[in-house]
Amino acid sequence: MKSICVIGGGRWGQNHIRTLFEMGNLGGIVESNPKRLNELLEKYPVKGFQDVGGALQEDFDGFTIAAPAPFHYDIAKLLIQNGNNVLVEKPMTLSAETSLELVELAKAKGVQLMVGHVLLFHPAIRKIKELIDSGKIGELYYLYSNRLNLGTVRTEENVFWSFAPHDISVLNYFVGETPEGLGSKGAKFLQRDVYDYTMTQLTYPNNIHAHIFVSWLHPFKEHRVVVIGSKGMITFEDSSPEKEIKFYNKHIEFEQGIPIKVENPTEIIPYEKGQPLTEELKYFVENLDKKIEVADGKSGYEVVKVLEMAQQLIDAKQ
Numbered sequence: 248m249k250s251i252c253v254i255g256g257g258r259w260g261q262n263h264i265r266t267l268f269e270m271g272n273l274g275g276i277v278e279s280n281p282k283r284l285n286e287l288l289e290k291y292p293v294k295g296f297q298d299v300g301g302a303l304q305e306d307f308d309g310f311t312i313a314a315p316a317p318f319h320y321d322i323a324k325l326l327i328q329n330g331n332n333v334l335v336e337k338p339m340t341l342s343a344e345t346s347l348e349l350v351e352l353a354k355a356k357g358v359q360l361m362v363g364h365v366l367l368f369h370p371a372i373r374k375i376k377e378l379i380d381s382g383k384i385g386e387l388y389y390l391y392s393n394r395l396n397l398g399t400v401r402t403e404e405n406v407f408w409s410f411a412p413h414d415i416s417v418l419n420y421f422v423g424e425t426p427e428g429l430g431s432k433g434a435k436f437l438q439r440d441v442y443d444y445t446m447t448q449l450t451y452p453n454n455i456h457a458h459i460f461v462s463w464l465h466p467f468k469e470h471r472v473v474v475i476g477s478k479g480m481i482t483f484e485d486s487s488p489e490k491e492i493k494f495y496n497k498h499i500e501f502e503q504g505i506p507i508k509v510e511n512p513t514e515i516i517p518y519e520k521g522q523p524l525t526e527e528l529k530y531f532v533e534n535l536d537k538k539i540e541v542a543d544g545k546s547g548y549e550v551v552k553v554l555e556m557a558q559q560l561i562d563a564k565q
Contacts, residue, residue, distance in 0.1 A: 249308040249532045250274030254299060254322060256287050259336065260313030264291055266524050267311075272532050277302050303329055309359070309535055311528070312336055316404060320345045327352050327360065334531045336363040337412040339547035343555050346548040353544055361531050361539045362547030364416035368526035371483050371492055372417055374518040375474065379421055383494065384476025389456040390421060392472045395465040405442035407433065407561070408554055410461040415449075415550045416542070417472065418459070422451045425549045431557035432564055436464060447557050481516075492516040 249272050253263045256278035267273035268291050275294040278284040288295045296302045299322055302310070309332035312322050320340040326333050327349060339362045340346045353360035366372050379387060392414035401409050419425055428450030433442040444462035451457065470485040480495040496511035530541060 248272065249535060250306075251309050251311060251528075251532065252277060252294075252296075252302050252305070252307040253311050253313060254302070255313035255315075255336075256280070256283050257313065257315075261287070262524055263311050263313050263528070266522075266528050268293075270525070270528065270532070272528070274307050275302055275305060299325060303331075308332065309334065309531065311363075311531070313363075316341060316408070320349070323349050323360075324352065327356055327358055330356055330358055332359040332535050334361040334363060334528075335547070337365075337416070337547070337550070338408060338554060339544070339551050341408075341551075343548060343552040346544075346551040350544040350548050359531075359535055359539050360544035360547075362542050362544060362550070363527065364412065364542040364546065364550070365523045365527050366413050366417050367420055367542050368530060369485070369523040370518050370521045370526070371485070371490060372420070372472075374492060374516065375472070375481055375483060376421055378481060378492075378494070378516065379474065379476075383479060384474060384481060385478030385498070386476055387422065387453075387455050388475045388477060390418060390472070390474040391458045391460070392417060393469050394459075394461045395470075396463055396468040397465055398463055400437060400441075400443070400463050402438065402441065405433075405445075405558075406461050406463050407431075407442060407445040407447070407557060410463070411445070411447065411459055411554065411557075412550050414459045414461070414472075415553050416546065418449065418457050419546065419549060421474065422455055422457075424451050424453075424455075426451055426457075426553060429553065429556050429560065431560040433561045442561065445557070445561060449553070490520075492518060 251267050251272050252275035254277040277296045284295050310326050312335040319335050323333050323335045394410045426449040431447040433445035436443045443464045447459045449457040468486045472483050474481040478498050482493045494514040500507050
């Protein structure tokens with residue numbers, strides 16, 4: 248049984264801890280706050296450490312890093328240099344340069360590097376990818392993602408860095424490419440240096456277009472993805488109770504140069520429900536001795552590169 252140590256016992260780190268414990272793979276917890284660490288160890292009887300150095304003395308099969316984003320690079324670099332397999336939460340680091348450094352270091356050390364783009368393990372997202380690749384919607388035209396809610400407002404990172412890594416990873420996954428063009432704008436209302444909403448447009452090869460709208464200053468919660476093709480359209484709203492994948496069997500055809508709307512009944516696409524984080528961590532554990540192909544270090548670097556480019560564009564307009 249593989250033994251994994253979780254670094255970070257905050258909100259998302261506790262999800263890692265609970266899930267790995269339920270899987271039988273939790274070997275240790277690193278948490279700098281002694282009170283929180285003791286509370287976690289009472290609930291999960293594994294090895295506990297207040298710093299990463301202590302955990303490195305143990306023989307864990309891998310680590311997950313769920314510490315705040317500013318610490319990702321330093322922790323991941325230390326672990327990789329010591330020959331450890333690592334899953335680091337999104338965003339991978341806070342710059343494309345340091346993300347690429349980790350990718351190259353992991354390759355040189357012969358260890359696995361994975362990034363916590365958890366939506367790539369969402370059963371609905373994987374099903375939509377299958378539908379796109381099967382030709383269900385025909386030629387892919389454009390797609391977009393909305394990630395909107397009231398809060399949680401961060402003070403250490405803006406809404407784009409907080410929310411959009413999910414959406415960038417999903418759009419890249421659906422298209423099977425990385426963007427070749429980018430446009431972005433945003434606005435700050437609540438804090439002087441932190442953006443509360445952003446709109447980013449992405450251009451992919453083969454004239455495929457996309458946009459990402461994120462905001463934590465919004466009257467209702469909406470996590471929606473829409474995919475438009477030449478033969479049909481797909482929607483999925485993760486924030487809805489039903490969590491249905493809908494295929495809209497409608498498109499435009501031309502008859503003697505005249506555009507004609509073709510509409511057929513909407514279809515609900517069945518898929519097996521499951522917990523994305525559980526699927527992600529299972530994949531990490533099962534591929535420690537193989538090769539990480541989904542949400543690998545390179546894909547994490549590509550996401551950070553888009554985040555960085557978009558941030559530069561937003562800042563240039565202020």
